[in-house]
Amino acid sequence: MVKGLLHTHYLVVTLFLLIYVIKTILLISDKKELLDTFSKKFRVSEMIISVLFLLTGIYLSTQLPFGGKYDYLFWIKLVMVAVAIPLAIVGFKKHNKILAALSLLLITGTYGVAEVYHKRKGIPKQGNEMLSDAKALYENNCSSCHGNNGKLGMSGSKDLSKTQLDLAGINQIITQGKGMMPAASQLSPEQAQAVAEYVNTSIKGQ
Ligand code: HEC
Incomplete structure (x- = not known):
């Protein structure tokens, strides 16, 4: 709006x-x-x-x-x-x-x-707010295995800073899970997309 x-x-x-x-x-x-x-x-x-x-x-x-x-x-x-x-x-x-x-x-x-x-x-401020929301969502839902910077690698998880996946691929893993990674069914589709964007822009390639 x-x-x-x-x-x-x-x-x-x-x-x-x-x-x-x-x-x-x-x-x-x-x-x-x-x-x-x-x-x-x-x-x-x-x-x-x-x-x-x-x-x-x-x-x-x-x-x-x-x-x-x-x-x-x-x-x-x-x-x-x-x-x-x-x-x-x-x-x-x-x-x-x-x-x-x-x-x-x-x-x-x-x-x-x-x-x-x-x-x-x-x-737009909304963009910024969404970014910090996405960061918080990532830290609450993903950091336990991947770490805040994506590199933790707990329980066999992949280093997210080195992922070759694109935005859609990341979103798919978040919503569907893969191997040992559970699907993040606690996130709404919008939240999953926000986290995927956060991983894609702020963690990938870091
Ligand atoms: C319980 C631990 C755990 C949690 C929590 C977790 N992951 Fe994972 N993640 C994994 C594991 C294990 C893999 C490797 C899966 C495989 O390839 O078999 C993985 C793989 C991935 C991949 C694929 C990387 C690649 O290059 O193949 C992405 C992207 C990813 N996770 C993002 C996330 C995000 C975003 C969250 C938070 C919503 C999250 N993960 C939460 C364990 C976890």
Whole structure:
């Protein structure tokens, strides 16, 4: 859900930026008639996009973790958007190039800040949460024989860091077992898949 919204948010922001860039270019190159036609034509789409932009942004900001190390980036982003939008409205209305350009600069800057913010936060957060869940699942269900790093080799188990199996193969062994290894029937299919992904990405080849 949050991930889907995040994609929607990115898409809407990109469209929003695109409209902005076109309008600013038209304004700066003195194509005022074209600008007015463009603005009229896309007025409704622009309104829908802006509303979606704000709604998804607001919703996402309530979902993201606060109190982290880089939260000031989030506030910078918010302030930049809050300043840029009125600047743009006035800029386009009065055909003021400087205001429009400034606003575009702020909005694109916000986009950059958002990127940095997400990279540092490791968003999508769900991905991270799932990874630590998978790690815990692995440690609770598999480490007794395979060890935390996969190399323990208890009761004849294989060294998982050297496995040649792919993701599907690992999943199959987890759900069906093999030889001395019991099937992990205590795990749901989603959990089994998460553990398989964990083995495939964090243990295999280590
Ligand atoms: C009771 C001990 C035991 C537990 C618990 C256990 N395994 Fe195993 N595992 C084995 C043994 C033994 C083998 C070797 C099976 C064979 O090849 O006959 C094995 C093999 C594997 C293989 C195949 C490796 C290869 O390259 O052939 C994978 C993958 C694997 N285990 C993953 C897991 C995961 C993930 C878990 C936790 C959900 C788990 N195992 C829990 C004992 C265990």
